[in-house]
Amino acid sequence: MGGLALAPFGGALARAQGFAGLGGDSDGFAAVTPGRVLAFPRDHGPHADYRIEWWYLTANLSDSRGRRWGAQWTLFRQAMMPGAEQDGWASRQLWMGHAAVTGADVHRYAEKFARGGVGQAGAQATPFRAWIDSWTMVERDGFSPQTVAPLQVSAVGADFSYALTLEAEQPLVLQGDHGYSRKSERGQASYYFSQPFFSARGALSLGETRVDVTGKAWMDREWSSQPLASDQTGWDWFSLHLDSGDKVMLFRLRQKDGRNFFAGNWIGRDGRSEPLAADAIALTPTAFTSIAGRSIPTSWSVAVADRGLRIDSVPLNARSWMGTRVAYWEGPVNISGSHGGVGYLEMTGY
Numbered sequence: 610m611g612g613l614a615l616a617p618f619g620g621a622l623a624r625a626q627g628f629a630g631l632g633g634d635s636d637g638f639a640a641v642t643p644g645r646v647l648a649f650p651r652d653h654g655p656h657a658d659y660r661i662e663w664w665y666l667t668a669n670l671s672d673s674r675g676r677r678w679g680a681q682w683t684l685f686r687q688a689m690m691p692g693a694e695q696d697g698w699a700s701r702q703l704w705m706g707h708a709a710v711t712g713a714d715v716h717r718y719a720e721k722f723a724r725g726g727v728g729q730a731g732a733q734a735t736p737f738r739a740w741i742d743s744w745t746m747v748e749r750d751g752f753s754p755q756t757v758a759p760l761q762v763s764a765v766g767a768d769f770s771y772a773l774t775l776e777a778e779q780p781l782v783l784q785g786d787h788g789y790s791r792k793s794e795r796g797q798a799s800y801y802f803s804q805p806f807f808s809a810r811g812a813l814s815l816g817e818t819r820v821d822v823t824g825k826a827w828m829d830r831e832w833s834s835q836p837l838a839s840d841q842t843g844w845d846w847f848s849l850h851l852d853s854g855d856k857v858m859l860f861r862l863r864q865k866d867g868r869n870f871f872a873g874n875w876i877g878r879d880g881r882s883e884p885l886a887a888d889a890i891a892l893t894p895t896a897f898t899s900i901a902g903r904s905i906p907t908s909w910s911v912a913v914a915d916r917g918l919r920i921d922s923v924p925l926n927a928r929s930w931m932g933t934r935v936a937y938w939e940g941p942v943n944i945s946g947s948h949g950g951v952g953y954l955e956m957t958g959y
Contacts (some may be wrong), residue, residue: 637691654734679941700726719766843958854878
């Protein structure tokens with residue numbers, strides 16, 4: 610999934626509905642249906658006729674001392690109501706940004722909000738740029754729409770900042786069935802593609818301390834008008850960089866009756882993306898952390914039976930809590946077992 614979007618951002622309704630608000634009425638917005646052909650650079654830009662959308666980046670990084678770090682950059686767009694987009698303050702679009710830096714003993718985050726139509730936030734396909742205030746994700750010289758690289762990504766919070774350069778040689782990856790990603794048995798879905806093959810280099814700053822870092826990054830692009838069913842309360846989502854060079858995206862959507870909807874893709878080191886059978890996926894919490902009065906499953910057993918994947922996922926920092934207007938857990942993880950590697954875990958609705 611790799612993101613959240615709620616209407617209105619930061620409002621009382623959003624806080625009351627929680628993530629279940631994503632299963633609300635989508636009448637008047639464009640529907641997600643199978644068979645749409647994703648095209649680039651067009652689909653790097655916004656899709657204003659759909660209700661919600663995000664540009665989402667996570668990076669697993671390390672410094673010269675071997676210390677591990679994580680960075681997150683996310684831009685969300687939400688349409689307040691259906692209909693043709695209008696200029697200036699009449700824009701129907703709201704924008705929200707989240708950024709974070711995570712280390713073994715530190716987790717810092719920031720949140721921004723903006724109205725559309727006045728230049729404070731937005732996205733464009735050509736030349737590619739996504740931004741909210743001074744936080745930017747922007748193409749660099751030599752940019753290829755097929756790899757969405759190279760990119761420069763930066764954000765500044767009250768007590769942290771980062772700037773990363775992202776390179777990729779592999780093309781973008783379509784998630785789900787050629788970019789059509791089902792989220793329930795009842796028709797909820799999104800359009801979803803990723804760039805999981807980024808290499809990253811740059812610097813993080815925590816107060817007066819600057820740290821040079823390198824590592825791997827993963828970008829998700831997703832848009833929809835109703836990504837959850839009304840009885841789904843949240844999700845647990847993994848993006849994994851295996852030491853073999855393969856990549857794995859897995860998620861479960863939790864339902865009020867205790868059942869789960871599972872989905873994922875196995876992405877070979879050659880870039881080939883294949884959907885995983887739902888009945889082959891097992892995601893089982895193994896340890897919990899008490900945060901903000903909630904019990905959060907921060908360690909997991911992860912298995913994909915027909916791929917021989919049986920791993921344990923442990924967080925770099927179990928307290929990677931995003932205490933934003935609608936709070937969630939987001940942080941880097943380490944994996945071991947049948948495969949080694951690193952990744953990111955996002956958990957919503959707890």
